[in-house]
Amino acid sequence: MSTQSIHADQYYIEALLHNETQVVGEIYRRFAPKVKYYVLQNSGSADDAADIFQESLVDIYNQAQYKGLQLTCPFEAFLLMVCKRKWLNELKKRGRQGVTKDLDEQFNVGEDSFRDAEKTWADNEKARLFKTMLGQMGERCQEIIRLSLTDKPQEEIAAKLGVTYGYLRKKKSECMASLISAIKDNLSKWGLT
Amino acid sequence: MGIDMNDIDYELIEQYFSGRMTPEELAAFENRRQADPEFREMVATWSDVSDTLRRSLQTDPQREALIQTLQSNRYQFKEKGKVVSIRRFMAAAASVAVLIAALMYWSPWKKDLYSQYAIEEMISPAERGSAKDSLAQQAAEQFNQRHYKAAIVTLDKLLTDQPGDAYARYYRGLSYLENDQPEKARPDLEAIYNGESVFKYEGAFFTALSYLKEKNIAKCREWLLKIPQNAENYDKAQELLGDL
Numbered sequence A: 001m002s003t004q005s006i007h008a009d010q011y012y013i014e015a016l017l018h019n020e021t022q023v024v025g026e027i028y029r030r031f032a033p034k035v036k037y038y039v040l041q042n043s044g045s046a047d048d049a050a051d052i053f054q055e056s057l058v059d060i061y062n063q064a065q066y067k068g069l070q071l072t073c074p075f076e077a078f079l080l081m082v083c084k085r086k087w088l089n090e091l092k093k094r095g096r097q098g099v100t101k102d103l104d105e106q107f108n109v110g111e112d113s114f115r116d117a118e119k120t121w122a123d124n125e126k127a128r129l130f131k132t133m134l135g136q137m138g139e140r141c142q143e144i145i146r147l148s149l150t151d152k153p154q155e156e157i158a159a160k161l162g163v164t165y166g167y168l169r170k171k172k173s174e175c176m177a178s179l180i181s182a183i184k185d186n187l188s189k190w191g192l193t
Numbered sequence B: 001m002g003i004d005m006n007d008i009d010y011e012l013i014e015q016y017f018s019g020r021m022t023p024e025e026l027a028a029f030e031n032r033r034q035a036d037p038e039f040r041e042m043v044a045t046w047s048d049v050s051d052t053l054r055r056s057l058q059t060d061p062q063r064e065a066l067i068q069t070l071q072s073n074r075y076q077f078k079e080k081g082k083v084v085s086i087r088r089f090m091a092a093a094a095s096v097a098v099l100i101a102a103l104m105y106w107s108p109w110k111k112d113l114y115s116q117y118a119i120e121e122m123i124s125p126a127e128r129g130s131a132k133d134s135l136a137q138q139a140a141e142q143f144n145q146r147h148y149k150a151a152i153v154t155l156d157k158l159l160t161d162q163p164g165d166a167y168a169r170y171y172r173g174l175s176y177l178e179n180d181q182p183e184k185a186r187p188d189l190e191a192i193y194n195g196e197s198v199f200k201y202e203g204a205f206f207t208a209l210s211y212l213k214e215k216n217i218a219k220c221r222e223w224l225l226k227i228p229q230n231a232e233n234y235d236k237a238q239e240l241l242g243d244l
Helices: A010-017 A021-041 A046-067 A075-093 A111-135 A139-148 A154-161 A165-186 B005-017 B023-035 B037-057 B061-072 B090-106 B113-117 B131-144 B148-161 B166-178 B182-194 B200-213 B217-224 B234-243
Strands: none
Touching (some): A010 A046, A021 A046, A021 A075, A021 B061, A046 B061, A075 A111, A111 A165, A111 B037, A139 A154, A139 A165, A154 A165, A165 B005, A165 B037, B005 B023, B005 B037, B023 B037, B113 B200, B131 B148, B131 B166, B148 B166, B166 B182, B166 B200, B182 B200, B200 B217, B200 B234, B217 B234
16 A cells, blocks of 8 residues: 555545545546547547446445555546556457557656556456356356355355255365366456466 | 365365364464465465455445446536647647537437437446346346337336336336337426436436427426536536527
């Protein structure tokens, strides 16, 4: 975590955390045009831009809610870094070459902020990868893993699935092993290393 | 999968995270974790995968509420490009803007004012998997494929179950509207306007559109004027007022 002091723009993050609709509207009014421009300049559509923008804000929410993200640079700069990172990766997934036209304005952000933005993108992308790979497993494995991740006692889960506790444990470790191996196979395709 | 070292290792890790080890087993496990970097990494990956999945599979009502707010702002990406302050691309952007403005002015595809402002897409709920969510998902698909009659039937079911579901009511209003039943759309949309959901002022906006559909310009104007300056769709409402 960053050692720099918290930027005054942290209130935008608080607004995301508390769903303050006025401020969220302001985020769109102030920052959407730039992201739209950037994506349109780099072989994307307005719809792509809207998706990237929305996902980035949710990523920032997740990072603040669950990983204690605190802003150490202007919100605009941070949001743009996350959006750009996301679009760059999206282009890669679509088999296109990377971004060629950058925004003219460059913000002077510290390395800490840059690293926080990169981590915001990467942590969330990783979560999406995990979820996608889980979704591609057999139904039984999905069921076992989903149930195991709840706080229910293992015995109760075994009863629910109609198996013994010993079988559940064995099956669960097999399912986790193949999930982990599928994840590892896809890390680089998803731009994660 | 054949039985090899890995399978046994994974069973051990499972046992460890389930908290089912005897003190002796636990000590042996910790020793191995200290000594064997590969094993240590396996344990860390397992823990990362389960923690991350647990968090992302859990419903977060706060996040769901935020996503609805974000989606109600999505239209801002469809508006005519506001001036972006980027010096180097200014000239290029300006010429694109002129072209877009010209196209918008002549707009060969533009049928009437109503269709210009009508909603195009129903936001589908995030995947959560309950029966209620799959109904909402189904309604979203029907709406987005323009099968409004079917969407109304699905949304009726949701609303019978939960009459207070603003999301379902809002989209049922829009479905009636798109299905050329403005008089049936209005009770839903007005209820949305009278409520306190994120769709509140969209309710007013689409009530206005329902009157526009009937060429009742006075009523349309009256409803647009209910949208206050701090509402997200204020600009859109003002734009339509200008067009009237």
